[in-house]
Amino acid sequence: MSGRGAADVAFIGCGRIARATVPGLVSAGYPAGSLRGVSGTGAGARALSQEYGTLFAASPDEAVHGARLVVIATHPHETEAVLRDLADRVGPEHVLVSLVASWRTEAVAAAIPGVPVVRAVPNVAVALRTGTTVLSRGPEATRGNLAEVETLFGRLGQVAVAEEDSLEAVSAVSGAGPALIAYFAEALAVAGVDHGLDADTASLLAAQAVRGTGALLERTDSPRTVIESVRSPGGMTAAALDMLQDRGVAEAARAATAAAIRLSYQRMATGH
Ligand SMILES: NC(=O)c1ccc[n+]([C@@H]2O[C@H](COP(=O)([O-])OP(=O)(O)OC[C@H]3O[C@@H](n4cnc5c(N)ncnc54)[C@H](OP(=O)(O)O)[C@@H]3O)[C@@H](O)[C@H]2O)c1
Numbered sequence: 257m258s259g260r261g262a263a264d265v266a267f268i269g270c271g272r273i274a275r276a277t278v279p280g281l282v283s284a285g286y287p288a289g290s291l292r293g294v295s296g297t298g299a300g301a302r303a304l305s306q307e308y309g310t311l312f313a314a315s316p317d318e319a320v321h322g323a324r325l326v327v328i329a330t331h332p333h334e335t336e337a338v339l340r341d342l343a344d345r346v347g348p349e350h351v352l353v354s355l356v357a358s359w360r361t362e363a364v365a366a367a368i369p370g371v372p373v374v375r376a377v378p379n380v381a382v383a384l385r386t387g388t389t390v391l392s393r394g395p396e397a398t399r400g401n402l403a404e405v406e407t408l409f410g411r412l413g414q415v416a417v418a419e420e421d422s423l424e425a426v427s428a429v430s431g432a433g434p435a436l437i438a439y440f441a442e443a444l445a446v447a448g449v450d451h452g453l454d455a456d457t458a459s460l461l462a463a464q465a466v467r468g469t470g471a472l473l474e475r476t477d478s479p480r481t482v483i484e485s486v487r488s489p490g491g492m493t494a495a496a497l498d499m500l501q502d503r504g505v506a507e508a509a510r511a512a513t514a515a516a517i518r519l520s521y522q523r524m525a526t527g528h
Contacts, residue, residue, distance in 0.1 A: 262286050263324035263404065267293040268316060268338055270300030273355055274329045276383040277412065278308050284385060284411040294319040296334070317345055325408060326350050332358040332528040339367040346371050351401045353408075357427055358523040361420055365394040372397035374405045377423055377431050378412070387413035388430050392420045428516040436512065441466050 265281075267274045270293040282288050288309035293301040294316055305312040313319035316338075320326050326346055330338050335356045346352060352373045354364045361375040373394035381387040389409035393402045402417065409415045418426060441462040448458030472482050487493045500506070 266319040266323035269329035270295040276380040280412040361394040382412035
């Protein structure tokens with residue numbers, strides 16, 4: 257993919273999700289010189305610049321000057337101050353893209369009036385351009401603004417637009433999803449070691465199982481199809497699945513997701 261027509265993008269906050277987004281963009285052919293970052297202590301922005309050749313901005317002013325898209329990638333509790341600081345520096349010539357958890361699109365828009373806002377929930381797989389990003393358009397953002405953000409994240413995998421009210425669930429399932437799946441892969445690898453595999457082999461086998469399963473899931477209508485394609489009656493897989501059922505693993509996954517969503521609403525209710 258060529259970098260032609262690539263809008264300048266400023267990252268406000270250069271931590272984990274910016275460090276996943278930037279390499280995805282660069283490997284998609286986005287010119288690193290069109291990307292710049294500013295961060296709280298400067299450490300994240302400096303690391304991003306050293307690793308990927310993005311421009312280091314010493315201040316928010318420097319970051320947003322000449323940028324079209326301004327991506328906010330800070331923690332929920334840091335974001336109020338960040339938006340206050342940006343309010344006089346951004347205008348209708350920008351599109352503000354908020355990756356911040358627990359901030360509804362209209363709350364970001366209210367904090368920064370006159371600026372189009374699009375909320376985006378990506379996941380870390382954007383680093384390998386196999387991510388999923390779900391978008392919600394704020395009150396002042398046009399369809400054209402939304403399309404600009406779709407184009408940016410479209411370079412990094414799948415993009416969908418969803419109702420704002422669904423985005424806490426989207427964050428828990430899709431944003432946090434890679435961590436939850438990796439948690440299970442880690443547990444599977446530890447189990448392999450318990451039964452005599454060396455740690456590297458066990459990790460590789462677990463990772464390959466996740467990778468293969470992801471590819472199969474994409475081609476089937478339901479995870480159940482994959483489960484049933486492995487489970488033969490009375491076999492080893494059936495014994496293992498019965499134990500997961502007995503130990504309430506599916507219930508634990510539901511409780512984990514509910515905990516994430518509950519935290520997000522609590523943060524909103526208490527002003528983050
Ligand atoms: N990680 C994910 O997979 C993911 C996915 C979707 C959404 N998100 C959301 O993205 C946001 C950031 O998450 P993260 O995991 O990337 O966090 P993180 O790794 O902790 O990074 C936070 C970044 O914010 C910077 N920062 C702090 N105060 C700032 C300020 N006043 N001005 C500018 N930058 C400031 C920090 O600067 P220094 O580098 O200088 O310390 C750091 O670079 C969160 O709201 C999170 O929910 C994350």
